[in-house]
Amino acid sequence: MAVLSFLTTTHFDFGAIQRTGKELSRLGVGNPLFITDKGVRTVGLLDQVLAASGIEQPMIYDNTPPNPTEEAVNEALAHFRESGCDGVVCVGGGSPIDLGKAVALLADSGAELQTYDPMQGGAKRISAVAPLIAIPTTAGTGSEVSSGFVIVMNDGRKATFASPKLTPSLAICDPELTMGLPPQLTAATGMDAIAHCIEAVLSPVVNPPAEGVGLDGLWRAWRHIERAVQDGSDREARWQMMMASTEGAMAFSKGLGAVHAMSHAAGRIPDLKLHHGTLNAVLLPAVIRFNAEAAPEKIARLKQAAGLGPDADLASEIAQLNARIKLPATLGEMGVKPAMMDELVHYASNDLSGRTNPRAASPDDYRQLFSEAM
C-alpha cells in the first residue's frame, strides 16, 4: 500500500528568515532553544536568525559536533529543560538540525534516545514532539523537511531515527544563508542533495509523487551545482541548489539506499570525522553500477533528468562531476583504510537505509562495494 504524505510547510526564498518571529508566535513558542554549531555562530548566521526572531534573551546551544552524538543530544536537552524552553529553532547544516530533532523528540519524554530506535520498533513509541523550526544554512541535507535524523550513539552506531512525527513543524529556507558557503562545502553538500534525489528515486517503495520531486531536484542540482561551486555569489544557482536539497529530502520520504548505509558506516568512525555529503559523492558511482540492473527504467529517468543522453553512463558521469567540483575520487583519499573493512561492512549491513536499496546487498556485496570505492 502506498502512503503519500508530505508534511512540512516550507517558506522558501531570499529573505525568508524574516518570517522567523511571526512563525514562532504562530506555533505558540515563546522561549525556543536555538541549536547551532560554532561555525554557523562565528560567521554571523545565527545572529541574523536571532535578529529576525524577536526573542530578546535567546537560549542558545552551539556545541553541535560535525556528526552529532548522543552525548551532545543529552547536553542540549539538559539546557532545554534547565532553561524552560518550549520549542526548538535549528540553524545550520544537517548536524544542528538532526541534533535539534533529537532534542524535540526527547523534550517531553523521560526516555533515552535508543527507546525510539526504529531498528527496534521504536518509531511507534513516539508521541509528543516539541515544536521545531528548521533553518538550513547549507544546501544538501534537506533535514529541514525530512522525517528522520541520524545520531552517533554511545554504543558507536550511527543510528537513523525516522517517523512522520519527527518532521519539523516548519522549514524556513533562505538561500541568502548559503551565499558565504565555501566552494568545497558547496560541492560536498550539493552532492549530498544529488545522492538523496538519486537514492530516493531508486528506492522500491511505491510513491510516485516523491519520485517526481526527486527527479525535479536532480534536474535542478545537475544544472546548478557547478555554477554554485565556481561562483558562490550566483544567486540563481544558490536558490536552485537549496531547492534541490529540499526536494531531495521530500523525495527520500520513500527511503534511501546503499550509498547512505555505507556513508553512515564510514561517517561514524570517530577519528576520521568524514563529511557525509563527500562520502555520498564518492560512494555513488559504485552503488549505481551495483543497482543498474535492478532498476533500468528509473536509471533512464534519472539520466533524462540530469540532461544526459540515453547512452550515457550515470555512474561515470557522477565520477566526472565529482572531479570537476574537486571532490575526492576514493575513500582511500579520505583516509579510510582497508583495516577498517570489517567494521564498515558490519555497520553498513545493519543500517536502516540499506533496507530500501533497489537490489538487496549482502555483507559480501558491501565488502565488494567498499573495495571498489576504496
Add this chain to the structure above:
Amino acid sequence: MAVLSFLTTTHFDFGAIQRTGKELSRLGVGNPLFITDKGVRTVGLLDQVLAASGIEQPMIYDNTPPNPTEEAVNEALAHFRESGCDGVVCVGGGSPIDLGKAVALLADSGAELQTYDPMQGGAKRISAVAPLIAIPTTAGTGSEVSSGFVIVMNDGRKATFASPKLTPSLAICDPELTMGLPPQLTAATGMDAIAHCIEAVLSPVVNPPAEGVGLDGLWRAWRHIERAVQDGSDREARWQMMMASTEGAMAFSKGLGAVHAMSHAAGRIPDLKLHHGTLNAVLLPAVIRFNAEAAPEKIARLKQAAGLGPDADLASEIAQLNARIKLPATLGEMGVKPAMMDELVHYASNDLSGRTNPRAASPDDYRQLFSEAM
C-alpha cells in the same frame, strides 16, 4: 515567496477502501454522511465502501448533480444537520467530492457558501471544516487531494473555492473502483488528469516540488491512458491513471490556467451539462499554442515527460491523442454555439484559474481561444 505544502495523506492501492472503517475511527467520526451520486450508487460502488466502513445505519446523500450546484449543497447540508452527522465520506468522481467539500465547509458555519468565495477574499474566513474522507471512483479529478472545489452558484457562476483547509483529511484511492468505468468516461477523466498536470506545471507560481509531481503524473498518464481506454480491465493502466489523477491535483496546488477558466465557463451552461474533462481535452491544444512562447522551458519538460521528441508539437500531439481515444475535437461538436460567445468570454475572464495562466489572457484573447476551439 514559495510556500510548499502537501497536506493530504493518501492511501493508494488495490483494496485500499478496506481501510475506511479504521480511518473513520482514527478521525473520530462515528456518523458520517456518505455523499455520492445515483450512478455510483447504482453500479454498487457505494455499497462496497459502506461494507468497508463498518457503519451500521449509514446516512446517505446520493442526489449530486453532474456539475454540483449550490442548491444541492444546501440540500445535502440540511441532511447532514438533521442526521446529526459528524463527518463526510465522499464516494464518486469530482462532483460528489466537490459537493462533499462544500458540505464539510458549511457544516459548522451558519454562513452561505458565497461567504467563502476567494474572488471576494473569502478564503480567509474559513475556520473549522468537518472531517472528510474522499474516495474517488474515477481517475481524473484528483479532488481527493486538492484544496479546492467548484460549485455552480445560484447566481449562475461556476465558482472555485480554494484553501488548504479544504483539503480532505484523508484520501483513499482504490483503482479497483475504476475498473468498470466505460471507455468514454475513462478517456474524458483521464484527459482531465493530463490537463491538470500540464496547467499546473505551466502556472507561474513558484513550487518546484509540485511541478515535479505534475511532470511525473503526465509521464504516467501519457503512457497509460490509451491502454485504460482500450481495455478497462488492464489493472496496471488503471493504477497508473489513478496515480496520475492524484498527482495532477497535488500539482495544481500551484494553480491552473486558461484551460480551466474556459472549461468552467462552458461547464456552467445549464442546458448543455458538458463534462469537465472532455472540455479540458478539447480546450488544451488552443491554450497550449497560446502559452507556448511564455514558457518554452516548461513546454520542453512537458514534452520530455510525455516521451515526445524535442521537435514535437505538444498541442497537435494532444489533439491526435484526443482523436485516438474518441473524444470530440471541437466545442461545436459538443453543442457550444457561437451565440454563447459573450457569456463564455465573460465567465472565463472572471474565473480564478485564469489568474495563474502563464500568459495573461484578456477578454479578446479568450474570444480568440474559444473561436479556435469552436
